Amino acid sequence: METLLTVFFNVEIMKKVWPFLLQGLGMTVVLSLVVIPLGLAGGLGIAILSSLQRRWLNRVLIVYVDFFRAFPPLVLLIFIYFGFPFLQIDLPKFAAVALGFFLNTSSYFGEIFRAGFESIPRGQLEAARSTGLTRWQALVSVVIPQATRNVLPDLISNTLEVIKLTSLASVVALPELLNNARQAQALTYNATPVVLAALMYLLLLWPIVRLLSRLEHKSIALH
Amino acid sequence: MNPVVNVPPTMSTLDRFLFSFFNPDIAGRYWKAIAEGFVTTTWLGVTVIITGLVVGLALAVARAQHVKPLNFCIIVFADVFRALPPLVIIIILFFAFPYIEMAMSAFTATWLSLSLVLAAFAEEIFWAGILAVPKGQWEAARSTGMSRLETLQHVVLPQAVRMTVPPLTNRVMAITKGTALGSVVALHEILNVSSSASSESGNATPLLVGACAYLILFIPFVWFGRWIETRFAWKR
Numbered sequence: 001m002e003t004l005l006t007v008f009f010n011v012e013i014m015k016k017v018w019p020f021l022l023q024g025l026g027m028t029v030v031l032s033l034v035v036i037p038l039g040l041a042g043g044l045g046i047a048i049l050s051s052l053q054r055r056w057l058n059r060v061l062i063v064y065v066d067f068f069r070a071f072p073p074l075v076l077l078i079f080i081y082f083g084f085p086f087l088q089i090d091l092p093k094f095a096a097v098a099l100g101f102f103l104n105t106s107s108y109f110g111e112i113f114r115a116g117f118e119s120i121p122r123g124q125l126e127a128a129r130s131t132g133l134t135r136w137q138a139l140v141s142v143v144i145p146q147a148t149r150n151v152l153p154d155l156i157s158n159t160l161e162v163i164k165l166t167s168l169a170s171v172v173a174l175p176e177l178l179n180n181a182r183q184a185q186a187l188t189y190n191a192t193p194v195v196l197a198a199l200m201y202l203l204l205l206w207p208i209v210r211l212l213s214r215l216e217h218k219s220i221a222l223h
Numbered sequence: 224m225n226p227v228v229n230v231p232p233t234m235s236t237l238d239r240f241l242f243s244f245f246n247p248d249i250a251g252r253y254w255k256a257i258a259e260g261f262v263t264t265t266w267l268g269v270t271v272i273i274t275g276l277v278v279g280l281a282l283a284v285a286r287a288q289h290v291k292p293l294n295f296c297i298i299v300f301a302d303v304f305r306a307l308p309p310l311v312i313i314i315i316l317f318f319a320f321p322y323i324e325m326a327m328s329a330f331t332a333t334w335l336s337l338s339l340v341l342a343a344f345a346e347e348i349f350w351a352g353i354l355a356v357p358k359g360q361w362e363a364a365r366s367t368g369m370s371r372l373e374t375l376q377h378v379v380l381p382q383a384v385r386m387t388v389p390p391l392t393n394r395v396m397a398i399t400k401g402t403a404l405g406s407v408v409a410l411h412e413i414l415n416v417s418s419s420a421s422s423e424s425g426n427a428t429p430l431l432v433g434a435c436a437y438l439i440l441f442i443p444f445v446w447f448g449r450w451i452e453t454r455f456a457w458k459r
Contacts, residue, residue: 070441070442074414075403078406082430191322
């Protein structure tokens, strides 16, 4: 029990590594704030393009979405990070991470928004058009708001996954929370920093998990 | 830690590209190792799916017994393992547990953490399915003289599981792709083998072979998910 405390919950070490982990947490938040809006925008773009119902365009979109959903995100990240130098493109670390996550995240968000769009009866778009709204106006003020509401639990669930995904950036040594925790662990020969990082992730993400459970049970109660 | 790029300097751009990404010599040298990685990834994936689903279902069934302290524990378990990034769990199991004399292999650490995560998500999904079966069905089955467990087994679960197929398929796929995380603790699965082959040879071909291996493994999964979604779609 005592070793457990000194190795996993060592207060001295916690005090020492706290600022370093907070720095990492800052990077995790910044990365999330870049990747989530990009992914949402990309996904919405995919859904809007596929609502145009052009046959060849839909094929291209499905190939894109299936392709990037088939790859584990870490594979995309490693491929971009280690593969691009062979193309003689020098991509900064943050950009490589953001690009890898964008390809993955936009496909997932794309599928979610597409399901949302499909949940809105076609008649709504036709009715909106007949009042004189342009296609774009009808999309923005009639279809998108309702579609978003219908798939809100899925959107939040995927957002949670994206925040968890940012921990993969530690593999290419981007100084986010997990990366800093592992460095601190190596320097102190103690597991406390990693445990502390886990607690920080828990604190950050637990409210989202709770919210999700509520939304999901609510949506089932409506059936 | 930028990778070493091993390309003869006199080549033209197209030749350099072909040499680095589609190099038959390099592919020939490493395909066997990558094939072994493929077997490890597949085996890891299968064990994770089985363990995660079985534990998840067991927890959901236990939760349906409505024992308050037990349910509290199940909810805490499900919340914690849905909130923590899988990579964090792998790293704690592999790098932190040896400090308390509980060292485990890279395979065990990856299998255990992904199974725990899948169990947590599966429990929530199965539980949502159980709740979605109308209360009247419970009461009707009980009034015929069935016990709680019999009702669950013969009446509620068959309907609940059917409803959970689409969300479960998506979740299983997302978590199975997490097998690539094993590369971080040097498990010799596809990603680990192909990226170390790539840095050993100074050539990107092994990465491309690895990527193809992932496509072979997961594209059928993606298609299966699409098919399931049209077959079983949740009624919104």
